[in-house]
Amino acid sequence: MITKFTYGKPFQTDAVVNKVEAQQGVLPFLKVEEKDGKLKFFYTMKDQEKVYGLGENVRGINKRGWLYKSCCADEPTHVEDRHSLYASHNVLVLDGGEETFGVFFDYPGIITFDIGYSHLDQIVIHLEEADADVYVITGDSILSIVKQFRQLIGRSYIPPKWAFGYQQSRWGYMNEKDIREVVEKHRENHIPLESVYMDIDYMERFKDFTVNQERFPDFPEFVKEMKEQHIHLVPIIDAGVKVEEGYEVYEEGVEKGYFCKEKDGKEFVAGVWPGKVHFPDVLNKDARKWFGDKYQVLLDQGIEGFWNDMNEPSIFFAQDRMDETFDAIAELKDKNLDLETFQKFTGLVGSLANNTDDFKKFYHNVDGEMIRHDKVHNVFGYNMTRAAGEAFERLCPDKRILMFSRSSYVGMHRYGGIWTGDNKSWWQHLLLNMKMMPSLNMVGILYTGADIGGFGADATEDLVMRWTQLAMFSPLMRNHSALDTREQEVYRFDHVDKFRDMLAIRYGLVSYIYSEYMKAALGSEMYFKPLSFVYTEDAFASQVEDQLLVGDSVMMAPVYTQNAEGRYVYLPEEMAMVRFRSLTDYDTEILPAGHHYVKAGLFEMLLFIRPDRMLLLTEGGEYMDQVEEDHVTALAFVKNKAVYQWYEDDGMSKNYENSENYGTVSIEKDGICTYEGSRKKTIDVKLL
């Protein structure tokens, strides 16, 4: 059951699609305090109580023991003591106390969540203003609460099926030649590849919706050339619009008043990649439509996918602060720079980027009302991506367009996915990648993944190999890295054949991955689930934060430690282990419930199949169009009877609800397999 409580006059974020009437009376579970125009909520946790949620964030699946903050920020260093990453997902589900319940704070400003940070057993949630809709959700399990919440916020974004292929990106692909080389190297080594990303250098001086003519002399022709090789190009779109006379987007935006403005009506000037930029006022619905329509210029050139970046929005500096900083620095010259003076110097420079005080300098025009940015900061990226999503509905209503964003807020999951931003080539970020996935699923973000190999810092071959294994089930499976870091396309390393074998497994798994994704999206379910969400009676399950259930059949337990030749795995029930070396070379073993140490060499990937479940394997391919799904192998662990509901569609159109999309595979103990559905299937059974 969902109950809603309204405090003050909340900004309408449109996070929720199913309107709920606000209740009067006392908020259950939490103590509320309204003071000095701010709202605080209090809760005392039991010793063994777990706190799940907060979507994209640092630390564990169980969020106890830290102070988290919703304040979307361009944050390239996801270390443990960060409080906020790029997103604001103000959802918690508490389990293991007196009652299991969820709570969603629909509030677009800055919130802090002290979850056992100040005191081990205390939660204190602090809203900067006393205007918020608070939804309390009860149900008989975590999953039922999550499902109710997901139904409240609407269906998750569904990408085209090709977006489940293996994708390659790097900040530094400068021109056609660079991209061609990446494609060629994959194809000549028979490493699967589905798409190549175009980071900021494809644009003309970082201007949105432009293509650099020198680097891409005939862009539509190049897009076509790539498509002939079954490669989709995915350009980046930044939030800031370059201030430049003669640049159409800039001039139009100024003319129509569609950029964010300062109090006096002048456009706010921030510095990002192009230097001076204005931010499109995507909270203004006319401006949102205008900005969204701009994507057409690239759609018209054959583009079918985009990633929206820098949309927290990222501010390298506010121009006025930068000007003051130059003067303040000049004043320090010739002084003895002792601790205090030198800290003043470094402080001046250090406070330029993403300074929350600058959020108070500009405004949004929401239905004629000027709203200061800091009060709605956390819905900017969401609305930029919504601009695109709403535009695609208008511009190509029958076609799926790939779309994911860096920044997000609850509700954005309807318009696109996210990638988890600028991670690093760190082993600990493999683990963080895994821990983030279920909390993102809780808020409806299903199409997601981290940069394989790590964005910042230099990767090693073993890191990229283990990360490829860990990302085997990530809907967004993309290798991406930053300028000036070690090149990490998998063909750069010594064991190219091993990467080919590993990535072939992805294409073998694609029927399962796509089917499970679609069922999760259409049914408001989680695709990645912590063990404790499913094995609710298992006292140990909540201790496991390095294994996940993927869909209905599989448990993943990747190796995430350098030089490890295996790992500990906890099985809440008997399972069949599969140790893959390639799509055709694997061994299997039935393991009893309990703790195990399991070997997994660098080129081996572990997965586990639950009892009376199966995993469908295709014969793979080097790109999605090549994958043949009418002939599959079912790896089945049958105790009594395994039944699998198989979702399939054309992967392009939006005819999701067609009953012909569903088929049922049943496998008996003796291996007899039946398929019920509208398609013709040949299914080989391999009993485990």
Place this chain on the structure above:
Amino acid sequence: MITKFTYGKPFQTDAVVNKVEAQQGVLPFLKVEEKDGKLKFFYTMKDQEKVYGLGENVRGINKRGWLYKSCCADEPTHVEDRHSLYASHNVLVLDGGEETFGVFFDYPGIITFDIGYSHLDQIVIHLEEADADVYVITGDSILSIVKQFRQLIGRSYIPPKWAFGYQQSRWGYMNEKDIREVVEKHRENHIPLESVYMDIDYMERFKDFTVNQERFPDFPEFVKEMKEQHIHLVPIIDAGVKVEEGYEVYEEGVEKGYFCKEKDGKEFVAGVWPGKVHFPDVLNKDARKWFGDKYQVLLDQGIEGFWNDMNEPSIFFAQDRMDETFDAIAELKDKNLDLETFQKFTGLVGSLANNTDDFKKFYHNVDGEMIRHDKVHNVFGYNMTRAAGEAFERLCPDKRILMFSRSSYVGMHRYGGIWTGDNKSWWQHLLLNMKMMPSLNMVGILYTGADIGGFGADATEDLVMRWTQLAMFSPLMRNHSALDTREQEVYRFDHVDKFRDMLAIRYGLVSYIYSEYMKAALGSEMYFKPLSFVYTEDAFASQVEDQLLVGDSVMMAPVYTQNAEGRYVYLPEEMAMVRFRSLTDYDTEILPAGHHYVKAGLFEMLLFIRPDRMLLLTEGGEYMDQVEEDHVTALAFVKNKAVYQWYEDDGMSKNYENSENYGTVSIEKDGICTYEGSRKKTIDVKLL
């Protein structure tokens, strides 16, 4: 066996105390390449070969899979992709290939160690110049190789016994009042405490060997007052000497020519805490003596311990670079700060600190020869601490003085310990703390520990609790934190009683810790050992990087994960587990060899006792002088007979080699205990 090979004309670092004649002929194991005045060494690793060593560094006990660098640096962010921390310990031991061997590159300049970074199976070691002594050590085990190496480099530093007590530090204790409060809070809560550290604010404007008169009006009296409460004050000493007319150390150093100079003979000016400083030329033996003698001013006021900081040396900026930077920044004003221009701006600021190009601007006078700093950079901190150590030998030859350093090089272990520098309040740094300990022991650094609770970032109560447990056996057991971070003295948290109980265990363990430390120091042994060094026939032991053997009897296996209620433990042989809640409240269990999941709640510390070994427990105390060692309890796990060699001395003087320092405790299977030695002992036996 140790063989030495000399390339070019190496700088004499005095790392080695037992002179070895250089061999002619071909270096074993490694391929050598001398080209363009640089030296490279090559080695191909077998698949299962392990690489140990490199002392203070990031990443695992097995160093495979990264590019390490010896370039001592003030490095406050010990993330995985750092290449160098504060030290240079150019020692590797390879095991698991065709032959087990060690190699030490005695070279004070910058070296890189590519250990499977560029190619998984390749080691490439690169010296900036072709002048080095290379020692190759062979033996029948890792421990025999380490022991030979340790004998080569001389006996490890031995601190006074009180330095094994629990110590408290924070950058931010400003005056007598602050320190008194820390002491009072510990004493009134009966939390053990041995010493309080004085970070940079005790000085007068950060001038070495001064005490701020306003903050400490009668310092000798205050030192005395603290001693009456059994508290030792430990002041910090920085490498840089403030440039200030009238400041004696500065004026004397200039007059005598004892500071590092530029090519033209002017003193090199760097910026550190006081602003402009000169560096004492501690590589010049006259200057070293002069600087060392300065410690007397504090010894005379009753001080018995020091920590040497900022001695990589840390350079916030070179004054000439800073001057240029002001001008270069001024030139950027009013430009459009696009990607390139803004990166120029941030690059200017970012390249100020510890810029290796600045190392080429100043020189050392070594026996009359001017040697450019970059060529000997890695021995600066070592020689600063050597200055102090040599001075203490002159000034108080019969007394042990506590001394540890931030920067170090092989050989410095004779003069002091180290702390592992500016870590963070991160869970991953608990694990890093543990992994660093054995590699430091390999290079003779026995007196060491990390900042408990983490220096930078904000700690949580559970982090500090788990870290206290992890540091239970660290010789240097110090809680330390940075200015502007959350206060983390243990009395600040909710469960003060639990911290008191935990720290009481330290004082209960002190007989064992001290005895094992002394035997390791006197016998050139390791105090902390990885499992694979001892269980050489156990194929799994080298996979275990989160457990350590401590001395001869104990295996530690701390919990280092937030919200974990236990952990996996691997036992290479049957062991007795002890789960401590306090010195008197613990439970025990005999566990068979193999893999186990073991519970350990937040306030429980695990340790394991090996078969036929024992652990001595005193009744504890609130400071070392209070600990009564004549009546102890022996926790013994006896299969046949447990024998323990117990080292004891007065803890102050240097009469280490006295045979009366050794006693032997024997416990038979039936619990009958005998003590042979010169002391009178009452030993209660608790058979496990």
